[in-house]
Amino acid sequence: MTASRDAFEARLRQIGAERYHDKHPFHHLLHSGGCTPDQVRAWVINRFYYQSRIPMKDAAFMSRVEDPALR
Incomplete structure (x- = not known):
């Protein structure tokens, strides 16, 4: 992979780690019994x-x- 492809992949992985559905407030509410x-x-x-x-x-x-x- 080229440096730009590596950077692109790293950015996608970072976004995934930050925005994955388990980070969503509704997910926390649902799984804590708050819904x-x-x-x-x-x-x-x-x-x-x-x-x-x-x-x-x-x-x-x-x-x-x-x-x-x-x-």
């Missing part, structure tokens, strides 16, 4: 929808990959 039942229900709905879209997102991405070895 109301309605907040937990809303989180479940959001999480289910998000997870259900991942295969479609991946398929859309992979359909655009022209290199068979990468696919």
